[in-house]
Amino acid sequence: MAGKREEMIKLLEISNRELQKFISTLTEDERSAEGKIDAWSAKDRLAHVVYWDADLVAQISGQERDRPAEFEDFNEANAFVWNKHQETTWQEIEQLIDRTHDRFMVLLGELTEEQITDPEWYDWMNGRPLWRSITFGCFYHALQHLAELYAQRGNTAYANQLQENSAGLQMKLDDSDQWQGTVTYNLGCHYAITGQRELALANIRQGIELYPYLKEWAPQDSDVKLLHDDPEFLALFGD
Secondary structure: OOOHHHHHHHHHHHHHHHHHHHHHOOOHHHHHOOOEOOEOOHHHHHHHHHHHHHHHHHHHHOOOOOOOOOOOOHHHHHHHHHHHOOOOOHHHHHHHHHHHHHHHHHHHHHOOHHHHHOOOOOHHHOOOOHHHHHHHHHHHHHHHHHHHHHHHOOOHHHHHHHHHHHHHHHHOOOOOHHHHHHHHHHHHHHHHHOOOHHHHHHHHHHHHHHOOOHHHHHHHOHHHHHHOOOHHHHHHHOO
16 A cells, blocks of 8 residues: 555646646637636636645745745735736746646655654644645645636536546545545535535535534635525534
8 A cells, every 4th residue: 555655746746737737728818818816817826826835845844935924814825825926927837836846746755654644743734644734735726726727618527527536536545534524525615616506515515424523614615605595505504
């Protein structure tokens, strides 16, 4: 059975391959499209993805991070990254993606299995193993944004394929109810974001059953706002 380090290498190779595949299909209109802070272009999304990949590499390596010490919430973080890359060109984004991926591969080759799996190794992980942060922050996060971009193009079938394959690979990493529930819930979020009500409800319901803590989060989760007034969704929370 492969160790977590080998699994992380595999996942990051997959996400990088999908990023490169998407970039190769961009039209000139998509490349030149200008986004807004609340309506991101393709460039905005990929700049966002690679920024957080590079940030995690810097944090693991103990290097200076290109960010304020802390963000108050994700809206502040998203606004910071969006503003930071407004003048960044597509060529620079592509170079940053390549450079960050190469750095991450080198870093994973240097880390031990214990560093990746020991939940107490990094104080800043707050009792969670590093592999979870890599999986969520660099693999799931990249494919989440790619799926949204494909769905915006009208290619919902490929968006679903990306997210369903992503969930399947994540589920193999940990059989705990907490992890399985979180992965299932996140798949439900994809379906909600892309307007697929029945699939969203089914996966969110299953995710909450596996990991009841999600009951506290789901009613305020902007990713599932499609369902916030839905009677079947509200029934999950009783009174």
